[in-house]
Amino acid sequence: MRRVSVFGSTGSIGVNTLDLLERQGGAGAFQVVALTGGRNVDLLASQARALRADIAVTAYEECLPALRAALHGSEIEAAAGPAALIEAAERPADWIMSAIVGAAALAPGYAALRHGTTLALANKESMVAAGPLFLEAARRHGARLLPVDSEHSAVFQALHGEDMASVERVIITASGGAFRDWPMERIARATVAEASTHPNWAMGQRITIDSASMFNKGMELIEAKELFGLRPDQIEAVIHPESVIHALVGFRDGALMAHMGVPDMRHAIGYALNWPERAELPVKRLDLAALGSLSFRPADPVRYPALRLAREVMATGGLAGAVYNAAKEVALDGFIAGAIGFLDMAAVVEQVLSDMSPRQGLGNPATTLDEVPATDAEARALGRARIAGRHGAGRHGASGDTPRGRI
Ligand code: NDP
Numbered sequence: 001m002r003r004v005s006v007f008g009s010t011g012s013i014g015v016n017t018l019d020l021l022e023r024q025g026g027a028g029a030f031q032v033v034a035l036t037g038g039r040n041v042d043l044l045a046s047q048a049r050a051l052r053a054d055i056a057v058t059a060y061e062e063c064l065p066a067l068r069a070a071l072h073g074s075e076i077e078a079a080a081g082p083a084a085l086i087e088a089a090e091r092p093a094d095w096i097m098s099a100i101v102g103a104a105a106l107a108p109g110y111a112a113l114r115h116g117t118t119l120a121l122a123n124k125e126s127m128v129a130a131g132p133l134f135l136e137a138a139r140r141h142g143a144r145l146l147p148v149d150s151e152h153s154a155v156f157q158a159l160h161g162e163d164m165a166s167v168e169r170v171i172i173t174a175s176g177g178a179f180r181d182w183p184m185e186r187i188a189r190a191t192v193a194e195a196s197t198h199p200n201w202a203m204g205q206r207i208t209i210d211s212a213s214m215f216n217k218g219m220e221l222i223e224a225k226e227l228f229g230l231r232p233d234q235i236e237a238v239i240h241p242e243s244v245i246h247a248l249v250g251f252r253d254g255a256l257m258a259h260m261g262v263p264d265m266r267h268a269i270g271y272a273l274n275w276p277e278r279a280e281l282p283v284k285r286l287d288l289a290a291l292g293s294l295s296f297r298p299a300d301p302v303r304y305p306a307l308r309l310a311r312e313v314m315a316t317g318g319l320a321g322a323v324y325n326a327a328k329e330v331a332l333d334g335f336i337a338g339a340i341g342f343l344d345m346a347a348v349v350e351q352v353l354s355d356m357s358p359r360q361g362l363g364n365p366a367t368t369l370d371e372v373p374a375t376d377a378e379a380r381a382l383g384r385a386r387i388a389g390r391h392g393a394g395r396h397g398a399s400g401d402t403p404r405g406r407i
Pocket of ligand 1: 007008009010011012013014036037038039040041059098099100101102104122123124125148149150265
């Protein structure tokens with residue numbers, strides 16, 4: 001029986017992964033080794049019971065008593081904390097889903113690869129902050145990395161059976177986010193509420209704002225460079241408002257292979273779960289005639305400075321991705337808190353990248369995973385200082401206005 005674990009099982013990707021595991025036979029077809037969550041221990045415990053997991057782990061020590069209570073009477077082990085997450089990742093398994101949000105996913109994902117386990121990678125930060133380290137661990141320990149982020153799954157599928165040497169370029173599509181049709185002057189004054197509304201679908205606030213600013217797409221460009229070993233000039237982004245084509249791969253004979261489908265993460269998760277086979281999946285089928293037409297437009301680096309900065313990060317390489325990720329997280333906190341304007345987010349990230357560029361070895365890949373949190377912490381501290389500086393400057397500005405949109 002296939003042994004599987006799901007890290008971040010209580011989140012959006014985790015719940016969809018468990019849905020597919022249940023549809024493909026659940027506890028009768030899979031041995032579920034570990035399920036992990038954060039604060040939602042009731043859901044974690046009920047998932048662990050339904051799938052008869054060996055162990056359930058919460059990331060937080062203070063949640064352990066509640067998890068134990070919720071698992072009372074079952075034979076499922078309960079554990080808590082970062083070390084327990086790593087221990088769970090080291091348990092023998094054939095397939096692990098990495099769907100913890102943020103940098104907390106790095107250590108368990110890395111541990112899984114070092115034990116030769118196939119890692120289905122939804123978490124974006126792993127490749128952006130520590131791509132070379134993950135790839136080296138996979139190579140050295142004979143583990144496989146399967147992309148789950150939908151654009152990267154699309155590229156992976158378009159590359160199936162192809163020789164990487166014949167790949168000319170990879171094109172990642174973007175919906176364009178909330179402000180794709182707004183004039184720049186209006187974008188500068190955008191409110192948190194306006195940035196939190198996605199034109200195509202409903203998602204969490206942070207990811208929706210990251211879509212509007214295109215920091216999410218910037219992360220995906222960096223992720224693609226690392227995952228597929230591409231040069232920065234081989235990776236393009238294009239605005240595709242219908243979000244039907246997820247990515248395209250261009251080959252040296254001029255052919256362009258597009259991956260299309262309705263936006264449903266269960267496709268990419270299911271592909272990674274069943275790879276190299278394809279299983280029947282409960283996703284809607286595309287009706288091309290009903291769709292009528294598809295449109296594309298350039299991803300303007302002036303409208304979307306996050307893309308320009310991602311290109312700089314790709315050119316620098318190494319730990320610059322960790323800086324980009326950490327700085328955009330604190331910039332997003334600052335925007336949500338009302339301390340800075342929408343376009344200030346990119347300005348803050350640019351300043352932090354420039355503050356840290358003289359740092360020795362920023363362009364070199366991390367040699368140990370410990371270097372990533374240290375760089376992350378440094379970038380966050382610099383980002384917070386830059387935000388405080390902007391906020392202060394705004395407060396004492398001549399107009400006395402809020403600093404929203406000031407860059
Ligand atoms: P969610 O926020 O829905 O879920 C995150 C999961 O991580 C939950 O299980 C949460 O537990 C757990 N968690 C939160 N904090 C910690 C921590 N400090 N340590 C360990 N576990 C923690 O995220 P998503 O499922 O949406 O996304 C997961 C990852 O996949 C992200 O990196 C995201 O960028 C990426 N991704 C998501 C896509 C999507 O469509 N949702 C698409 C492509 C990529 P709890 O809820 O119990 O607190």
